Amino acid sequence: MGIMEKIIERARADKQKIVLPEAILEVRTIKAGAIIQREGIADVVFLGSPGKIKSMIAGMDVSLDGIEILDYENNDILGQMADEYNVLRAKEKLTKDQAVEVMRNPLYFGAMMVKKGMVGGMTCGAWNTTAEVLRASIKIIGPQKGIKTVSSCFLMIVPDCPYGADGAFIYADCGTVIDPNEQQLADIAVAAAGMCRMLIGVEPLVAMLSFSTKGSAKHACIDKVVEATRLAKEMAPDLKIDGELQGDSALIASIGEKKCPGSPVAGKANVLVFPDLDAGNIAYKLTQRLAKADAYGPLVQGLALPVNDLSRGCSTEDIVQVSAVTAIEAQVMKSK
16 A cells, blocks of 8 residues: 555545635535545534535536535624734734635635634645735744744655655755745744654654755755754754765765764755755755655645645645645644
């Protein structure tokens, strides 16, 4: 059984409730929600007018059985959520009407449902941009304790690959923080390690990547990675993390042993932390295309509660799979 199949089975074993706020905006999300509900991956909530959602799939073989459709704009709950938002974001000094207008945005309403525990998590981004998803999530949910930086990662599954966790890796950050400073890079590393534990189910072995291995070159870019590694070790003393490492030193045992003997990570890394978004984004897309890898994400990491982003070019299957990831995160965060 592959990693994604295992994630789906784990989601079924302890079914969570998740909100898909973009069902009112596009059909892929409706179709995905129907599959998620039918296959018992999670209990699904759609936001919007039931009549409009049903009309969007008229003539299609799509069943909405078991799905909760919350017509939040025509419900007293909208005003209640606006009041909650005004308390939460008092510094914005919004009027009640302005807060109601914010909460009409399904991303904000969905994030507030997660914040209040009405659902375990949210999957969105098929219609909205990553920036819009993160803005709503950070304003309402905020970062998890001990981490100041909300970032993203990809779960990469490379077929017939002897490296990582039988070809499974966490790549971070590949979609959010353009040029992280030392503390942001450390936050990304610690958050990515947590995603490795949750999704792959193995001990994270975190490689802080660079074009240098243990002083083989000198540059301010390398200094940033070295300092970020030190900070990450302070944040998570039990975490197996090392850097700076080149890609081959991180992945290939013989090279890792030669270039940095005694490293707890070199030659066996399953979490790859890139020094900036250029490197991370290029690496995941090359891995996806050249190695025919499955790339799941960008998965949001560092939030206090589960929200996951999607590519706007995503398929219905992508929404289903990322929602299974959201459900797993909801399981883990609920148990803490």
